[in-house]
Each structure stands twice: as C-alpha cells, then as structure tokens.
Amino acid sequence: MTEAKHILLVEDDLTLGDWVREYLTEQGFVVKHCTRGDEVMACFDSFQADLVLLDVMLPGLNGIEVCRQIRQKMQTPIIMLTARADEFDEVIGLEAGANDYVIKPVRPRALLARISGALKQTSQTIPASSDIQHGGLLINIEANRVTYQGKEIELSTSLFAFLCFLANHAGEVVDRDTVFKALKNREYDGQDRxxxxxxxxxxxxxxxxxxxPKKFKTVWGKGYLFVADAWNDEIEKNS
Structure with missing residues (x-):
C-alpha cells in the first residue's frame, strides 16, 4: 500500500481552508492547516510535508516571502493559491521558487490535477544522464546543480526541470503543448504563460x-528553442 502524501496547507480563509483540507483528506492525503505566514517554517519541525499549498495574501508574512524562505532550505513542491490573475503574482511567484499556481476560486478536480502533477514532476522530467553540458553551461542532474562559466546558479525545482528539458532538446523547437505535457502532466490551455x-x-x-536572445529563443507560433552553439560561442570569445 502506497504511503499517503503529506500536504501543508497555508490559508488564512478558514472557510476555504476547511473545505480544501476536507476534500484532500477524502482523496487520501494527510493535511496540516496553517493560517499564518510567519508560522510556516515552524510547521516543518513537526510535519514533513511532501507539498505546500501556499496562499499569497497571509497575515504575519506574505506567501511570496514564505516561498523564498522555504526555498532557502528545501525543494518541497510549492503550489501558490492566488485571487489575482495578473502577471505580477505569476512572475514574482515563479521567480521566488513556486512550482505552480492556482487561481481562486479553487476547483476541486483542477487542484487535484495540479497537486498530482507537482508530486510527479521531478521524477518524470529529469533526464537519465548525470550531466548535460553546452559550452560554459554544466548541469549536473545527480547533484541537482547548475554552473555557468564556473559559477553556481541557484534555480528553483521548476526552473531546473525546465532548463534540463530545454538543454536535453538542444537544437529542437519544442512547442508549448509538449512542454506542458512533459513538465506539468497536462495539455496547454492556450492562455497559461x-x-x-x-x-x-x-x-x-x-x-x-x-x-x-541568443541562448533561449522563442520561435513565434512554434515554441521554445535552446541554442547549443550560443553557449560554445561564449567560450571562444573568452579564450
């Protein structure tokens, strides 16, 4: 029998929090509910979370700062809950280290799909080889480590997986639907940026x-392109 996954829910709306906790418990998860941002790190002392559902607007400390705090210590998947559909939350949340986000009002089946996708993400998207190298870029899969021109680059779990996927498909234009299926276990909906x-x-x-851009290109109407030669050109310029 598979051991139940533990989810830390951080939501100050008690009505929404109770509903999400009850729903996820019915789906076989073990859920701990925290209502304040400044209490989240203490929760990890007594609750080993496999995933964090994190509201953006919280008392004590906002969700973006909580996300950064978590990322400084661990790579636990984080899905942010936000009532705002604008680019600000999307950009800042993903750059802070969130794996995904869900816009309120939360739909049960959609939330469950996002959770399942985040829990599967790392094991399904990292290539089998231990290294990927293109010029001055070195990705060590086993160590979850990226160095660029000899300096280590800190990446969130999502950014690391995306970089690995692109680098592993160097020279190929990969469309958004392929990326979403590989990294999020769902089809591209035509709007998600x-x-x-x-x-x-x-x-x-x-x-x-x-x-x-020379290294990471967006090909209009087609998708994304990781340009391997651009990384080699940098070595030639610096030599």
Whole structure:
C-alpha cells in the first residue's frame, strides 16, 4: 500500500481552508492547516510535508516571502493559491521558487490535477544522464546543480526541470503543448504563460539579452528553442 502524501496547507480563509483540507483528506492525503505566514517554517519541525499549498495574501508574512524562505532550505513542491490573475503574482511567484499556481476560486478536480502533477514532476522530467553540458553551461542532474562559466546558479525545482528539458532538446523547437505535457502532466490551455515567464527568468540568470536572445529563443507560433552553439560561442570569445 502506497504511503499517503503529506500536504501543508497555508490559508488564512478558514472557510476555504476547511473545505480544501476536507476534500484532500477524502482523496487520501494527510493535511496540516496553517493560517499564518510567519508560522510556516515552524510547521516543518513537526510535519514533513511532501507539498505546500501556499496562499499569497497571509497575515504575519506574505506567501511570496514564505516561498523564498522555504526555498532557502528545501525543494518541497510549492503550489501558490492566488485571487489575482495578473502577471505580477505569476512572475514574482515563479521567480521566488513556486512550482505552480492556482487561481481562486479553487476547483476541486483542477487542484487535484495540479497537486498530482507537482508530486510527479521531478521524477518524470529529469533526464537519465548525470550531466548535460553546452559550452560554459554544466548541469549536473545527480547533484541537482547548475554552473555557468564556473559559477553556481541557484534555480528553483521548476526552473531546473525546465532548463534540463530545454538543454536535453538542444537544437529542437519544442512547442508549448509538449512542454506542458512533459513538465506539468497536462495539455496547454492556450492562455497559461508560465513557461514564457520562466524563459524570461532564465534569460536574466544567464545574461541572455531579452531584446535579441541568443541562448533561449522563442520561435513565434512554434515554441521554445535552446541554442547549443550560443553557449560554445561564449567560450571562444573568452579564450
């Protein structure tokens, strides 16, 4: 029998929190409900969470800061709950280290699908090889470590998986539907911009000009392209 997964729910709306806790318990999860952002880290001392459902607006400490605190110590999957559908929460939340987000009002089956996808993400998306190297970029899969031009780059679980996927398909244009199926275990709905946001974040981290990107390209109407030769060109310039 498979051991039940533990979920830490951080939500100050008691009505919503009780409903989510009851629903997930019925689905076989063990759920701990916390109502304040500044109490989250203490919860990990007594509750080993496999995943965190984290509201953005919380008393004590907002969800974005809580997300950053969690990421400093562990790679537990984080799904943010937000009442805002604008780009601000999407960009800041993903850059803070969230794996995914759900917009309120929460739909039961959609929430369950997001949770299942996040729990499966790491094991399903990381390639079998221990290293991926393109010029000055070295990805060590086994150690979950990325170095660029000799310096270590800190990435969230989602960004690491996305970078690995792109680097493992270097030279191929991968469409959004393929990326969503591989990394989120669902089809692209035609509106979700999370991977566009994550590509922009990768460009910032790896000094790729967003106006004229050379390493991470977006091919209009087709998808994303990881350009292997661009990383080799940097070594030639620096040699």
């Amino acid at each position: 999370r991977f566009d946001v994550m590509l922009s974040t990768l460009r910032k981290l790896f000094n790729d000009d967003p106006q004229k």
